[in-house]
Amino acid sequence: MFTTMTITMIEPFAYDVISRALLAGVGIVLMAGPLGCFILWRRLVFLGDTLAHAALLGVALALILKVDLVLTVLLFSIVMALFISWLTESQRMASDTSLGLVSYGALALGMLVFTKIPGPRIDPSSYLFGDILFVSTAELVWIYGSGILVLSFLYYRWRALLLWTISPDLAHTLTINIKALHFQFVLVLSLIVTLTLKVAGVLLAPALLILPAASAGQIARSPRQMIFIATGVGLVMFITGFGISWSNDLPVGPAVVVMGVLVFIVTTFLKRR
Amino acid sequence: MAPLLRADNLSIKYRNHHILDNVSFEVRPQQILTIIGPNGAGKTTLLKAILGLIPSSGGTLWKKEGLRIGYMPQRIDLNPLLQLSVKDFLHLAEPRADLKKLQAVLKEIGVASLLDRFMSQLSGGELQRVLLASTLLIEPDLLVLDEPAQGVDVVGQAELYRLIKAARERRGCSVLLVSHDLHLVMSASDHVICLNHHICCSGNPDAVRQDANYQSLFPQVTPGLEGLAPYVHHHDHHHD
Numbered sequence: 201m202f203t204t205m206t207i208t209m210i211e212p213f214a215y216d217v218i219s220r221a222l223l224a225g226v227g228i229v230l231m232a233g234p235l236g237c238f239i240l241w242r243r244l245v246f247l248g249d250t251l252a253h254a255a256l257l258g259v260a261l262a263l264i265l266k267v268d269l270v271l272t273v274l275l276f277s278i279v280m281a282l283f284i285s286w287l288t289e290s291q292r293m294a295s296d297t298s299l300g301l302v303s304y305g306a307l308a309l310g311m312l313v314f315t316k317i318p319g320p321r322i323d324p325s326s327y328l329f330g331d332i333l334f335v336s337t338a339e340l341v342w343i344y345g346s347g348i349l350v351l352s353f354l355y356y357r358w359r360a361l362l363l364w365t366i367s368p369d370l371a372h373t374l375t376i377n378i379k380a381l382h383f384q385f386v387l388v389l390s391l392i393v394t395l396t397l398k399v400a401g402v403l404l405a406p407a408l409l410i411l412p413a414a415s416a417g418q419i420a421r422s423p424r425q426m427i428f429i430a431t432g433v434g435l436v437m438f439i440t441g442f443g444i445s446w447s448n449d450l451p452v453g454p455a456v457v458v459m460g461v462l463v464f465i466v467t468t469f470l471k472r473r
Numbered sequence: 474m475a476p477l478l479r480a481d482n483l484s485i486k487y488r489n490h491h492i493l494d495n496v497s498f499e500v501r502p503q504q505i506l507t508i509i510g511p512n513g514a515g516k517t518t519l520l521k522a523i524l525g526l527i528p529s530s531g532g533t534l535w536k537k538e539g540l541r542i543g544y545m546p547q548r549i550d551l552n553p554l555l556q557l558s559v560k561d562f563l564h565l566a567e568p569r570a571d572l573k574k575l576q577a578v579l580k581e582i583g584v585a586s587l588l589d590r591f592m593s594q595l596s597g598g599e600l601q602r603v604l605l606a607s608t609l610l611i612e613p614d615l616l617v618l619d620e621p622a623q624g625v626d627v628v629g630q631a632e633l634y635r636l637i638k639a640a641r642e643r644r645g646c647s648v649l650l651v652s653h654d655l656h657l658v659m660s661a662s663d664h665v666i667c668l669n670h671h672i673c674c675s676g677n678p679d680a681v682r683q684d685a686n687y688q689s690l691f692p693q694v695t696p697g698l699e700g701l702a703p704y705v706h707h708h709d710h711h712h713d
Contacts, residue, residue: 240552240554241552241554241555243550243552359565359568362555362557362565363565363566365550365552365555366549366550366551366555366557366562366565367546367548367549367550369521369524369526369544369546370544370546370549370566372524372525372526373524373542373544373617374566374611413554414554417554420556421556422556422557422558422561423555423556423557423561425556426554426556
């Protein structure tokens with residue numbers, strides 16, 4: 201209590217920045233770990249990657265139209281995800297082809313639109329690599345509101361999601377509405393990708409989803425265990441990465457991702473037999 | 474007795490291409506009905522239409538009200554990162570089943586020892602048996618099995634068909650199965666439909682074997698299989 205007050209009195213601004221950033225990062229890894237497990241199981245890594253890259257165009261559009269950033273990027277991601285589904289399902293395009301098309305197409309277009317935003321030239325690097333040190337209260341509300349939504353979705357749709365992962369056809373015959381489930385998953389994935397951008401930017405955001413789950417996958421002995429281990433790994437990777445970046449004046453996003461890779465390397469030695 | 478399922482002139486088109494053309498048949502109670510046909514003949518499409526996974530473009534498909542279908546897909550995605558035990562998997566298929574019921578159904582299929590094994594570590598034959606067990610768990614009226622014997626060696630295949638027959642006898646359910654291998658499956662069936670987009674011929678296994686349409690669809694016989702099933706040598710070793 202006393203220490204806290206001292207810090208607040210000495211450096212109120214720094215204290216506020218750190219606590220907000222920690223709060224945001226913790227909220228994000230709490231949902232990224234569990235959802236990341238489903239992304240790996242369902243082999244949707246490249247979809248997460250694509251939505252994150254494409255989000256740069258969403259960011260650029262929000263800035264040029266002067267509309268709410270989170271909401272615009274979220275809507276844009278959902279549209280992109282549905283566009284990809286349409287390309288693969290209705291147009292029979294190979295899924296890696298459609299993902300590549302959207303990923304690089306939207307990223308490049310986003311970079312071009314960025315140069316046309318009126319006013320002083322905006323450096324896109326904070327959107328490419330993230331800037332968790334500038335989290336607004338509204339963004340914190342988004343993160344924790346979404347966290348509750350994402351985790352309840354995974355909890356209440358657990359059986360349906362696992363059956364869908366194993367075989368969508370089998371899930372259908374066990375009376376699970378696959379179309380609705382797919383749409384809900386796309387919604388949740390878009391939401392989390394949008395919010396993760398704040399921590400790690402469009403280039404590294406997918407790593408926050410994938411790395412904790414990948415590490416957990418090395419050691420977990422059941423799907424449920426993998427979810428919990430991924431959550432723990434996410435917390436470790438974020439807090440250590442954040443600490444290292446703060447004490448060595450390094451960017452947060454890359455530091456967190458590097459810690460995630462280190463944790464992954466450690467788990468390969470703990471790999472279950 | 475009234476059939477469980479009936480297709481009347483069922484047609485499925487994809488981009489003006491007939492995948493199924495005027496297919497009519499019915500599944501009777503306690504019948505084992507096998508659909509054979511070459512790759513790409515529309516067998517899996519027919520099953521998917523029956524399961525309601527794809528819409529038909531013509532004809533009708535009637536199912537008995539409240540028909541419970543146990544489905545065994547051709548392929549399931551067993552990501553090694555998804556450490557799903559056999560017990561977990563069976564619980565997903567039927568969450569209301571207790572441990573005793575899971576053990577009983579595995580025992581029925583002769584794989585009681587697999588309960589705590591991981592799905593991704595099962596052999597081809599073990600996996601197919603666990604999948605079969607999962608279809609029985611929901612106490613189906615109709616088993617729909619898509620290539621149940623794939624990835625299983627010949628001895629295992631004969632055993633699998635014996636188990637399917639035994640399950641039918643014990644439970645009184647009907648079985649609709651699809652296969653592209655011929656002799657083992659045909660000797661286990663009551664009725665065979667030979668499908669190549671349309672029904673080429675159908676009837677009991679012996680009648681189908683004698684049918685000219687069947688013989689022109691399957692001119693070759695896998696060497697070595699002759700001794701394992703009642704099989705009438707009907708080709709002339711002439712390849713064109």
